[in-house]
Amino acid sequence: MSGIEADRIEVRSSRNWTVRLRERIVRTVPRGQWLPDRQPAYVRSWIYVFGVACLAALIVVIASGIALAVEGAGWWHVSALGHFVNSVHLWSVELFFGFMVVHLWGKFFMAAWRGKRALTWITGAIAFVGSIGTAFTGYLSQSNFDSQWIAGQAKDGLNAVGIGSRFNVLNSGQMLLFHVSLLPLIIGVLVVLHIVLVRRHGVVPPFDAEPADYLRTEVRLPSPEPAVLAITPPDQHEIPTPREAVAPVIGSAS
C-alpha cells in the first residue's frame, strides 16, 4: 500500500472533526482553484467581467452602508456628508443591480448551469432575488416620504399572502434590522456559496466544445506577452480538477 493510499484510508476513517472538515474543504475546492492564475482558453469575452463587477459593486454597497450605519439612521437627513454617503450607497446599489442583470443574462445565454453547475445558477438566482428584498428594505428604511408611501403600498401585497405580520413594512425598526443585518447576512452567505461553486466547477465551456478544439489554437492575449496559448496535457494542468486534487493534497499533508 502506498503512502497516499494509507493517508486516504486514514482520512476516511478519521474521527477527528478537524481532519474531516479539512478534507471536505479540499475536496470542495482543491488548492490552486481558489485563485487560479490561468483560465480555460475560451474565457475571452467582456461578459466575464460582470461577475467580478457585481462583487466589486457589492463591496462599495456594503462599505457605504457601514458608513451610514456607524453615524446612525437619521444622519443622512441632517448632514451634507451623510447625504453624499447615502447617494454613494444609492448609486452603488443601482450599479450592483445593473451588473447583476448583465451577468445573469450572460449566464443564461451561456446556459451556465451545464456540467453539474445547477447549484451555481440556483445560488446566484436566489442571491439576485434576495438582493431585491434587501434593496426594498433599504427603501423602507430611508425614513422619508418615499419610505412612507412604499410601506403603505407594500403592506397590501405582504398582507394578501399572509406574511404581513412577520414582515411588517410599517415597522421601520424591523425593516432597518432586516436591511442592515438579517438580509445582508443571507446575501453574504449566498454570494460566498456562489463563488465557491464557481471556483469548484470552473467556467462553463461553450456548447459542444471539446478540449481538443482549443489545442494548437493561437490566442491574442491582452498582455504584451507572446499571444500563444499554453498547451498542457490535461494530466499536467496546474489547476487540478476536484477529483484529481484530492490525492496529492492529502499526500502532501502526510
Add this chain to the structure above:
Amino acid sequence: MSTVVRRSRRSPPVTPDSHLFPTRPYDLVKEFVIALGVVLVLSLVLAAVFSSPDRPALSLADWATRAPNDVVATATAELAGTSTSAGYGAPYNSSAPGQKLGPLSLQKWGGVQIPVDSAKDLVLDPLATVTGDPALTKALTTWSAAGADQQAAWAGSYSDALAGAPDGNPAAVAPGAYGPVPVIAGGLLALARSGGLQSQLTGQNNFYSSDQTRPMLLLADGAYLEDQARAEQLGGDQWGMMNESGNYPGQPWMWLYTFWYQVKPFSTSDNADALVWGLMMLLTLVFVLVPFVPGLRSLPKHLRVHRLIWRR
C-alpha cells in the same frame, strides 16, 4: 486520460470538465481591483452629480396643518367603521375575509397578529389622554355610553354631511344629528396639529418605539398621502412601486412586479395583490429552477446569442 468526451448518438450532450481545457494566463486579482476602482469612481461621480432624493416624511402635524378637512373626514370614517383600516381584515382585524389566491385564503389564514381597532386605537384612545378640554371629555363620555347602532348612525350621518360640504369643510356642514362626532373629530384634528397624536400612536406608553403601524394606517386612511404620492407619479397605477420622488431611477429591478398591476385582470381584481404575489412566486420558482425546466434549459443553445460570447 482522454481529453475528448465520448458520446453515444442518443445520449444528451455531455459538458466536458472545464479543467480539461487548455488554459491561458488570467489575473483574477488584477481584474477585481480594477473593477473595484471603476465601480467606486462611478459611484462617487454619480453621487456627486445626481445626489439622492430625500423628501421629508409627512408628519401627522403636517397633515393636520395642510389638509385639516381630510383629517376630520378620516377621523369620522374611523368612528363609522368605514375607513380602509377598519374594513381591512387580517392582520389588523377580522372585519373582512381579505384577499384570496384562487381557493386559498392566505390573508385570513395569516391571522389577526397586529390587532388594530381603528375607532378605539386611532381616535378614541389618543383623545382619552387629552386633559383640560371639558367639551371633548363630555363628547367621549357620550360616545362610549351610546350603543353601536347609535354610534354608527351619528358617524355615518356626519360622514355623509362632510362629503356634501364644500371641500369637506366641517364649518360648512349642514346641521344634523351627529351626536358627539364633530367634537371628537375636531379634537383629533387639534391633537394632530399639536404633534401629540403622532407620539400617542407611535409610543403606546413606550419610551422606545420604532413601529409606525398605527400612525401609518391612520395617514393612509386619509386622502392626503395618496394625493401627494400621485403628484410624484408614485400611484399604484403609475408604476409607483418602482419609482421614487423626483427624477431618480428608483427600483427598476421591480419592473415585472409593478407591471402586473398595470394590466388586466390584475388591475381590476379585488384580489390583485394576492394574484400578483402568487404569479411572481411562481415565476421566481421557474427562474431559480431554470436548469431543470425542459425547453427553457435548452433555449439558450437555440437562441445562438452565445456565439457573440464564444467566438472561435
